[in-house]
Amino acid sequence: MSHRRILSLWFPRLGAERIMRAKRGGMAGPLAVIEELSNTQVISALNNAAVSEGLWVGQPVRDAHAMCGHLLTRSRNIPAEGAFLTALQRWAGKYSPWVAEQAPDGLVIDLTGCAHLFGGESGMLTQVEEDCTDMGLSVQLGMADTLGAAWALARYAGVQAGSDRSGDAISQEARATRARAQKRTPKDSAKRRHWTRGGAAPQTVTLPHGVARIAEPGQTYGALAPLPVAALRLEGTMVSQLNRLGLRQIGELMDQPRASLARRFGRGLVMRLDQAMGSAPEPVSPGSAPDHFAVRLTLPEPIGLIDDLMAGVDRMLPRLCARLEARGKGVRSLRLEAHRTDQAAEVVVVGLARPLRDPARIRPLLEMKLDQIDAGFGIDMLRLEALQVEPIHARTVAGHVQAGAVAQQRADGGTGLEDLIGRLGARVGLEAITRYHPVDTHIPEKTAKVLAAAWSEPAENWPAAPQSRPLLLWPPELVNASDGPVLSVQFRWRGQDWQLAQARGPERIAPEWWLDDPNWRNGVRDYWVVVTSSGARLWLFYAHGGGLSAGWFCQGSFA
Structure with a gap:
């Protein structure tokens, strides 16, 4: 029976190294990425040079500048970090198709049946490290039978379980406190303060390549037992409570009765234990690729007449709308690319007042834009792409109150106003077309607000004014x-x-x-x-x- 094998990748300096990659090596000194937490600017990511200066994640920025006067700081860009992690997910697809993100700074790969293609598990880890080095990224890896165990090995392999400095921990450490304080370097002090906060991310540890990061099949318990309880992906408050009770290692936690743990700490702790040991399922769910709708038409001979362009559009548009209908989507923004024989491209963009997938209603809007295309020496390829799509939900109007609306929908299909807005928007821009909506107020000049017609619905019932109002x-x-x-x-x-x-x-x-x-x-x-x-x-x-x-x-x- 083959064992399930999971590889976890942790990028502890993702935020800082993303900026360094964007600057193409222009930042060689200490760099810190900062964010604001509780009205205080703290460090969220560091590069190697900043770590060597004794700085740590979570440190206030003012303290970091006091320790390192030449520190460079940049504000954190969470959307950009998410996009970079998504790009890394696509890169990791070379090892296995089952890759999922572990926001904000990790990936998980289901390698079941794939490791032999890269020379075994050790060879695969070596290949992953080499790829990350080439990309300028620091990475820590962990491989085990379960996702929870691989996550723990990647982040906590080699980290000693510390105490919360309470209870018996105080009596055991009190005698050596003064001696260690005199010998402690700034870097060691930073590590100690970082770890005693409980539940925070561990410091990166450089380990030799080998068993320290790989739990052999069936050896999950032995690999997890010496690790701190924070490796179970627990909240910081729960980690502190466990430490105060003397439960600092996962092995000590596994020896406790499950019923008493569940009564005192809730089922979340027991669930994390079961997931790490494989008793509870935790599948790797790869993120699906975003929907992309585009069609292309290659022409045997160059064309240049508007009638010929419309003939090409008539062949592409039904295919595009059929794909949109199959996914329950409608297009809001459409781009037509006309590629010329001289390698240039003419592009027109059409915005729609409502998400549509009816070729007969989209075609007139494209036809209005074709006079903007310069055919040059001829066009040999056309491409139609949906830039922005939205789901289209079925609408059912019922009841006597909406009888007038039903009659209007039967008269013109309910699309006359939308088509008018779309045609006007193709000329003057959709943002220039507005409509009024009622506002619940008794102030005369505030009884209506202006909304964009293309992104709002017509108001059905306007509240009656207590007295007549001027036009x-x-x-x-x-x-x-x-x-x-x-x-x-x-x-x-x-x-x-x-x-x-x-x-x-x-x-x-x-x-x-x-x-x-x-x-x-x-x-x-x-x-x-x-x-x-x-x-x-x-x-x-x-x-x-x-x-x-x-x-x-x-x-x-x-x-």
């Missing part, structure tokens, strides 16, 4: 009228005298007291619908004064 709204403009809240017969606005013919009101609107709106600091307003002798219908209000002086203002006009 046009503008910022309040000063009106010269009486000083009091009584509407005068004559008033002056925009340099013109107006005669009052009819008025309806007042409608009192109070400001939002929970917000400090500068436009409403003049207090409560009384709104009036005013009809002038010339027939103009205006929306006037009297501000009673709050933080500002009182007075009359005009804010809108009715149709």
Whole structure:
């Protein structure tokens, strides 16, 4: 019976070495990658030169600069580190197709039945180390029958189980404390403080290539027993609790009754033990490649007419839409590449208002862009690629309330507005097309917000206003009228005298007291619908004064 073999790769300096690779050797001195934790800047990754200076991961940046005055620092870029780890996952596919990421700085490979292709397990580990050296990466490896054991060997092989400096540990170490403090180097001090925090990542240890990192088939218990309990992928608080009870090695933990461990520490501890020993399954699940939708058409003779280009599009577009439909996706951004005979390429990009996979609806948008293509001496290859895709979910409209919406969908298929937005967007850009959506507020100028039409749904029900609202709204403009809240017969606005013919009101609107709106600091307003002798219908209000002086203002006009 063949044993399952798992290889774990740990890149302890991934963040710093990624930056050094990007700079192509331009950083030869100490380098630290920093991040902010609890309003404090701490080190998240170091290169070899910084480690030799006695710095450690988790150290405050101000302390690191005090120890190493010529230290270079860079901010941590978590998305970039994730993308770099994904690239390393593709590289590790040369050893086995079953490769999975262990964020933020590790990989795991299921090597069952693959090691003999590289000269055995020892030969494979040597090959992996050589590849990582060529890439400028530091790596620590561990191989065992289970994922948990391989993870522990990669990170904790050769690390001695320490104490939490409590209980009997204090009495055992007290006599030698002063002597060691005088002889301790800054580097040793850094290691000690780093380890006593409990549950943190261990310091990297240089080991000779051999059994120290490889647990032979069936020898998982012997390989894990001397390792610290933190090698079981436990939380720091649980590691500290176990250390205070005198349980510092995995072997000591395995000798304890499982029932008592589960009652005191929960089933998580027992589960980690079972996973490390192989009693609980923990498969390696490789990440699936992202969906990529593209089709290509190679032409026997160069073409240059728009009709010929559309004939090529008509052959490619149905194939692309069929692939999208098979995966339940729709395209939101589409790119057409026209490769010319002189090795140049003309590219046009089309954005869609909704994710689509209907060739008949996408074709007109592409046709509008073809006049931007310069055929030159001829085009011999066309390529159509979906740059951005989104899932398309089936919609079911039911009930009497949506009867009008159902009738509209039956009339035009529910696509007329979307197609219009798509065609206008092909000319002026989708970001230039907006629509209004209702907002639940009683403030007149805040009752609607502007959204991009291509990335929003039409509003179905607008809330009814307590009183009629003007068609046009503008910022309040000063009106010269009486000083009091009584509407005068004559008033002056925009340099013109107006005669009052009819008025309806007042409608009192109070400001939002929970917000400090500068436009409403003049207090409560009384709104009036005013009809002038010339027939103009205006929306006037009297501000009673709050933080500002009182007075009359005009804010809108009715149709």
